[in-house]
Amino acid sequence: MTLNRRDLLKSAAAAGALGAAWPLTAGLTPAQAREAAEALGASYDRAPFTLGVASGDPQPHSVVLWTRLAPEPLAAEQDLPDVVEVRWAVALDPGLREVVARGTAPASATLGHSVHVPVDGLDAGRTYWYAFTALGRTSRTGRTRTAPAGRVSRVRFATANCQAFHDGYYAAFRGIARENVDFVVHLGDYIYEHGQVGGVPEDHVRDHDGGEILTLADYRKRHALYKGDPSLREAHAAHPWFLTWDDHEVVNDYSGSGGGAPFVRRRAAAYQAWYEHLPHRDSFGASALPDPEIHRVRRWGSLLELTVLDLRSYRSAQNLPDGTILGAEQKDWLRRNVRHAADAWHVWANSIMLSQLRGSPGGPYMFTDQWDGFLAERKEVLEHVHASGLEDLVVVTGDWHSAFVDDIRTDYDDAGSPLVGTEFTAHSVTSAAYAPEWNESNGPLMGAANPHLKYFEGNRYGYDVYELTPERLTARMRVIADRRDPRSPVTTLTSFHVDRGRTGSHEDPATKGSPAQYRRD
Numbered sequence: 356m357t358l359n360r361r362d363l364l365k366s367a368a369a370a371g372a373l374g375a376a377w378p379l380t381a382g383l384t385p386a387q388a389r390e391a392a393e394a395l396g397a398s399y400d401r402a403p404f405t406l407g408v409a410s411g412d413p414q415p416h417s418v419v420l421w422t423r424l425a426p427e428p429l430a431a432e433q434d435l436p437d438v439v440e441v442r443w444a445v446a447l448d449p450g451l452r453e454v455v456a457r458g459t460a461p462a463s464a465t466l467g468h469s470v471h472v473p474v475d476g477l478d479a480g481r482t483y484w485y486a487f488t489a490l491g492r493t494s495r496t497g498r499t500r501t502a503p504a505g506r507v508s509r510v511r512f513a514t515a516n517c518q519a520f521h522d523g524y525y526a527a528f529r530g531i532a533r534e535n536v537d538f539v540v541h542l543g544d545y546i547y548e549h550g551q552v553g554g555v556p557e558d559h560v561r562d563h564d565g566g567e568i569l570t571l572a573d574y575r576k577r578h579a580l581y582k583g584d585p586s587l588r589e590a591h592a593a594h595p596w597f598l599t600w601d602d603h604e605v606v607n608d609y610s611g612s613g614g615g616a617p618f619v620r621r622r623a624a625a626y627q628a629w630y631e632h633l634p635h636r637d638s639f640g641a642s643a644l645p646d647p648e649i650h651r652v653r654r655w656g657s658l659l660e661l662t663v664l665d666l667r668s669y670r671s672a673q674n675l676p677d678g679t680i681l682g683a684e685q686k687d688w689l690r691r692n693v694r695h696a697a698d699a700w701h702v703w704a705n706s707i708m709l710s711q712l713r714g715s716p717g718g719p720y721m722f723t724d725q726w727d728g729f730l731a732e733r734k735e736v737l738e739h740v741h742a743s744g745l746e747d748l749v750v751v752t753g754d755w756h757s758a759f760v761d762d763i764r765t766d767y768d769d770a771g772s773p774l775v776g777t778e779f780t781a782h783s784v785t786s787a788a789y790a791p792e793w794n795e796s797n798g799p800l801m802g803a804a805n806p807h808l809k810y811f812e813g814n815r816y817g818y819d820v821y822e823l824t825p826e827r828l829t830a831r832m833r834v835i836a837d838r839r840d841p842r843s844p845v846t847t848l849t850s851f852h853v854d855r856g857r858t859g860s861h862e863d864p865a866t867k868g869s870p871a872q873y874r875r876d
Contacts, residue, residue, distance in 0.1 A: 360395045360521050378429060379576055388429035396524055396841055397583030402426040403490050407588035410499035411634030413538060413595040415479035418499050421634035422487045424468035428579040431572040437464045441489040443472050449484045449496055467575055469631040479504040497592040500537055507656030515818045516542035516753025517783035520581050523838030527784040527818045529586035530845035532593040534820060539594045542753030543601030543706035546577050569621055574628030596634060599649050599663050601706040601754055604629050608724045611668035650685050652692055659823055660697055663704045673728030680729040693743050700823050703750045710778050711767035713804040737765045741773045747855055748776030749828055755780050756788040757813035758832055760851055760860055770806045777853050777860040779830050781819045785838050788813045798872030811873040828853040
């Protein structure tokens with residue numbers, strides 16, 4: 356079996372040879388960095404499209420296409436002209452013979468030679484294929500899909516989150532690439548910024564003095580390293596994505612509205628690198644930076660209203676009586692959307708846990724970096740959901756590296772308060788979860804302390820697939836067998852259902868016997 360990235364890095368550190376193993380160690384040439392990355396299972400597409408292609412933010416008549424020219428993916432600067440013209444084409448067939456749209460776009464050094472092309476005039480609810488050409492080379496062919504308009508009988512989408520490169524291979528993305536889904540929602544922690552890798556102390560791993568990445572060049576190289584996993588590029592090329600972010604795209608547990616000048620510079624660098632490497636559509640277009648707009652509402656015909664939240668950019672400090680995780684403007688926007696919501700499934704893409712999570716009965720909150728650090732605002736938002744009569748609310752969440760299923764109540768300290776929805780928190784792609792022993796001992800404690808918690812499983816890695824019909828939403832927890840294996844098989848651990856018009860979830864009888872560290876009877 357292929358050696359795990361984490362184990363390889365640990366063994367290299369023990370032998371005093373980590374500099375030869377970690378691709379972003381200071382002092383390596385781009386060629387040496389690439390060789391080290393390939394030793395950890397990375398590979399790259401043919402230059403200059405080494406980082407692949409992607410599409411995102413599908414709407415009924417439009418989708419955004421992305422690529423980045425990076426002949427030397429792990430170089431701080433690319434040996435390219437300041438501006439390179441990139442041709443693009445969209446077709447009805449994978450051979451790109453029936454072209455329906457084409458054009459050119461400038462790839463500028465200012466934005467890392469990345470390209471974001473909003474393609475308009477497409478047909479609703481249709482699959483398309485696309486590719487880019489530049490410098491005499493053509494990219495791989497990507498597949499995308501526009502949102503449907505009008506009545507829809509079914510929608511399927513996958514969610515993914517937390518994909519630390521050093522913790523394992525992206526077999527979960529290999530699985531997502533092969534799923535029959537309409538789109539993918541990424542819930543955050545696309546990269547990790549810290550210098551500690553696979554349990555190795557920071558002073559062994561340095562992209563920059565101090566271990567953590569700080570500059571635009573640092574963040575660009577980190578994104579390029581992650582894109583080196585072929586399964587991630589495959590998943591991007593297979594489906595359009597919606598995107599939000601959490602903290603590790605910048606730095607652990609940060610508040611976007613605080614910090615001095617060094618942090619503001621670091622955040623701007625991180626946001627720019629994130630934008631340069633992902634198929635993000637911004638309402639401000641080319642003026643998206645330095646503050647991309649993440650929150651948005653998108654509809655998949657008459658069946659689904661997807662609300663993407665940004666829980667980092669506008670938040671205050673935690674544990675303040677008047678603290679905010681949404682910021683005033685985003686909260687007003689969310690309240691308006693709830694008040695005027697259409698008759699549909701309402702899915703919120705939420706990067707950190709909404710539901711209360713106490714560690715023991717009557718004990719303190721476990722992580723106030725999540726919504727538990729903003730109690731008054733959470734109660735205000737959920738009471739507004741109830742007062743507005745919003746039905747069929749499902750919140751999909753990342754961050755925890757474990758799977759939870761929770762009832763959403765307006766007041767988590769009152770088990771009799773109104774039930775307004777269901778939250779599904781997904782396993783991570785690779786990022787390390789708590790030890791099996793911790794999960795076994797703490798699962799029952801969390802169940803006893805949180806009457807709204809219905810299910811907890813923390814020993815696996817993978818992604819979720821959601822299938823929605825006019826009658827029912829089904830959430831399938833798809834897990835890999837071994838994150839040390841880049842081709843690990845994928846199976847369904849368990850499935851939960853939410854019936855339209857009935858608040859609350861129930862586990863499928865066929866999978867209810869699956870392993871879990873807590874399951875409420």
